[in-house]
Amino acid sequence: MSDADAPHGATPPAEKTPEHGAPDEGNAPTPDDASAVAEKVDEIPMGGVPEPGPTGEAQRADDSNLLTELPDHAEHRDLHGGHATTTGLSNNKMGMWLFLGSECLLFGGLISTYMLYRGRQADGPGPDQIYDIPFTSVSSFVLLMSSLTMVLAVSSATRNDERNTKLWLTITALLGATFVGGQVYEFTAFYREGMGFTTSLFSSSFFTLTGFHGAHVTIGIIMLMALVGMISRQRVVGDKAEVVELVGLYWHFVDIVWIVIFTLVYLIPA
Amino acid sequence: MAIIERPVPATSVGPALPTVTPSSSLGVFRRPVAATGWRSWVFTVDHKRLGIMYGVAATFFFVVGGIEALLIRLQLAGPDGTVLSADVYNQMFTMHATSMVFLFAMPMAAAFGNYFLPLQVGARDVAFPRINAFGFWSFLFGAMFVNAGWFLGGAADGGWFMYAPNSGVAYSPSHGIDFWAIGLQITGIASLSGAINLIVTVLNMRTRGMSLMRMPVFTWMILVVQFLLLFAIPVITVALFLLTFQRVFGATFFSVEAGADPLLWQHLFWIFGHPEVYILVLPSFGIVSEVLPVFSKKPLFGYPFVVFSGAAIGFVGWGVWAHHMFASGIGPISVAVFSMSTMAIAVPTGIKIVNWTLTMWGGKLRFTTAMLFAMGLVVEFTIGGLSGVTHSVAPSDTQQTDTYYIVAHFHYVLFGGAVLGFFAGFYYWWPKVFGKCLGERLGKWNFWVMIVGLNLTFGPMHIVGLQGQPRRMYVHTESRAGEGFFNITFWNFAASVGAFIIAISVLLFLINIWHTHRTAPPAPLDPWDARTLEWMTTNPPKAHNFDSVPTVHALDEFFHRKYEDVGEGDEHDLRRVATAEELLAEQEANADHHIHLPSPSYWPVVLAFALPIVGFGVIYNHLIAVVGASIVVLAMFGWALEPSVALDTDYDPPAPDDGPGTELATVGGGRP
């Protein structure tokens, strides 16, 4: 960049005072405010992009702390070996949060369907005859406990304690598998009592809702076991602690959904 | 195809990218490395190449949907048409809507979003490049799957809204609806993954100084759309699962005999379906909000109002779905509430029209083809918006719904809104993507023929609708046509003529592409005197987008780097202080080194290919589904074990280790 291109001097953003940030935020001056326009245009560094370098990063976004931006996000940089992001939250984690937000509506739709149809069992068995609340309570408890072990896994991973991470991940997977096993048992018991998938609206919507949840838990178990394997063989791509945390987020979400399902489906009488 | 060949950039001063020796994944395959040839497209993770592929695929389905529309109009050109049988006609209008909505408009928006959104926020790629590739391939395979019904016993014939119980096996015995439901499920995966990807890209990967309120409006609108997709797709996913379970596994979710409520489908469908309307038009609103300021030489009037009205549409759009059900019998209180919420959504929409008009007011208007299409959108969309207000009035809507008046309304919204916006985008951004400007002369022909065709096709539909012709009828008859000026037969014929005029204009567009790529000289670096970051790089952009990522200090950063107000006091006197070439040269002189771009991968396309296999299995033979599912699992493991960016040690020669500041690529480094 030659000076001729930037007659007003390339003011690096870091040198700007906070007052300059305000009229500069795209929320532009009114026409009556011509001096502000002139002043603003004057401030714009003409192509004066500072050399990106170790210090350049710290200057970022001094004047851009609107809405979601964290003014000090430069400090978050490279915490997990990734790249600096605008929000400080890693891409993977934000992606997972968004995915879980979307999943909320998936389960929302399934739960709504179940709530609409739960009294419609026609000649088939209804909720009151079929649910075994003590049994399901125990398996729900097992699933909730798996959240606790997941927390321990994440905490071990953050401490870089590989052995305990693997241990807690395995225990989490086993607890999850116990839950899924319980669900399989429950389904077969229901089937033997005469409630198949197509028996009634109630049965279809029950099996669809809990089946989708069970599938989520199963996918979670696969992810946990795969993670254990990958940690053992040192094949984890990217930051290990973050990967564990991502699986953890998913796992907690699936647990929370189960709390909702358990309450609405099993505990509240039809 | 000519249009997917990327011309070699005239100047390529940036840093030479190091060649990569790929690591193997799963110990079996070596990573794809081709930089040219078909492999470089099939395994690419470059957002620009994926954008182009989205565009080509969407254009293909635009033509398919257009041919379906022409057949429909041929059938309806005269009374008691015999071109199509009732059965084929029902498949035709179902697939016309499906093609246009899911296989053209949504992927075309994805094409623009994919290509320009990272450029506009100053990123080098999207957050999850491999997921991006997976999104494209699952869209394409899903789209093919939806259309597979044509060749396997008949396409879906229940209307794109697929109301239950007419979508049940007893009422639609062919596999068409199965293909439709599962195919849309697959394209839904594409939309959902794209939504997460682009949201993270916008929120996390903006360049220095690019605060949210400095983002170009196009990026804003795409962001709003991605949030709509994020929350709308799971709802249709549930609906499609219920439908598939009903049809394939014998569940009774919509069987009245079993006590089901058919309105459940309507609610699920429209909770998705109404946001879907905004998903279709908001990207074009964004394009127009870019094009109008450039050719008016003025910033967008009321930028924050346009942004917040877009977001407001995104919010209120969730509260209006039942206005599709005013005649369904949901009770007068619900009707009143949804009637009012629907009127409310007209306010933010009106704000946009007003702001676009005021952007031009006091400007310095250049009527390029892109500008004409943008202004065409403002006018034609206004017609669609106003007819929309007439059926927010619920009692009035009970006369209009399911007639051709509605068909007229939403075609003014979707053709007049979405499609004209896309064309504005084609003409505006063509030089950016392909390095050549589309011909202006043919372009203007394209525009005017399209405007004539559009109004001749959809204008008369207002008349035949108000004269009482319902939609989705494979014939209309003389006995209910009426006489005089409003004769239904005459106006149906006029609409059919109009449809062929639209076809001619699309043909002119394709000829223009062909002609441009044969004869046109390379485009200037900044042909339109543009305002936003995507123009601060070469045409077409380099693989890494920017040699050095620009820092942003204002809305319309590029414009403010080129112009400066030298007026004193209240005077204003805008002078050019730099050319695009100078700014580019400066950027190249300050180029970043060791940019690690994400490496191509087999897994996205393999994973996406497995999905329709599962789909076939669900329909025909569950063993096939098991095979498909195995491929899914395998591909996921391959994916998980493969680094997104090839490691430093994979580079040949290895990248020098010069500290933490070297890894400048702003691509997501993670394991998605």
Place this chain on the structure above:
Amino acid sequence: MVREMSAGPSRRRLAGALTALGGVTLLAACAEDAPQDTWQPAGENAQRIQDLQWWVFAIAGAVGLIVFATIAWVSVRYRDRGQPIPRQTHGRPALEIGLTVLPALILVGVAIPTIGTLMDLSRTSDTECVVNVTGQQWWWEVDYPPQEGCGGFSEPIVTSGQMVIPTGTKVLVRGTSRDVIHSWWIPRLNGKRDMVPGRVQTVRLQADRPGIYAGQCTEFCGLSHANMRMEVVALDPADFETWKANQLADYTAPMEGSLAAAGEQVFISQCATCHQVDGLVNADGVPIIAQPQERVFAGAAPNLTNLTTRNTFAGATWDLLTPTCRDDVWNASPEEFGAAYLAGVSADCLNEVDLREWLRNAPAKKPMYADPEQLGPTDGLNRGMPYLALSEAQIDQIIAYLLERQ
């Protein structure tokens, strides 16, 4: 309102001026004579909708014109003539807020009468008569339950395709469906209402003058959706009583040895499984009760007891009257309409062309789901009328028999 407009020349001029203002959508307001024209209300309910939407269309037209005029003016006034680059102004919040509030106010002005009309149209407390309709692929069954209303019904009447109502009476239509969702719509009498299986929906009808008011199923209902129509026939209360008496009259067996008597036998063997004719008895004198559920998926077929008192068949898609006779009925003055309609279908007026085609091969004339090869999904049951392989002689006999069904 438009109905009043067409009354006088000055109103006509006003309509003309508004037409010029409002563009193509308003143009449709002063149309002539499409039987399903939504802008020609013929009863209280449709009139209320009309009164409301007239203003909405006018406002929409005016707003549209302002926008288009502004854009046209801007594109002429501000085209690039070498003027300097304009000031880079980003907007004026005051103007913006003003232009947000203004449309909001207009919409509030629209919303208030909308809610009023909506509540009024949903009122059922002043019902004077109830008629039930049931949609089925692809025809409407109409039945009159025993009631005090409409001059009193001691016995139910079941008919199809045409609903006969007395003029000036507030009729409540209660509707449902036997298979998929259909929609009941008589544009000149009221807006449409979906008829959903498993639900009973209501819509009010009231006709000011005698006449035929055409309608059509407007919810896509499968293969022959285009061929599912209906008509409301409004008669003076006196004529309505006559019609009612006709419907409830005893069965008249055809004369021994006549063509119609042969037709009765063919009807019993070929048609009576599905189609009920009240009073028809078999050789042993036992009443024949149709069992349509054995052949038809949705479980019903049109009742043909008084077929030729109606003037349409096959989902009101084809006329039983020849074009000339049809026009005589449709165009009869309100005073003469009742007599013209009650005359029924005479041998001279019978539209034999369509009726014969129908009897020869119904699924070929109207697309239906009746191919024996493809009835797997419905367990061998038809959706619609199957091909019966009747001989020409049998068709002659059946037509002779049906002509007497009035």
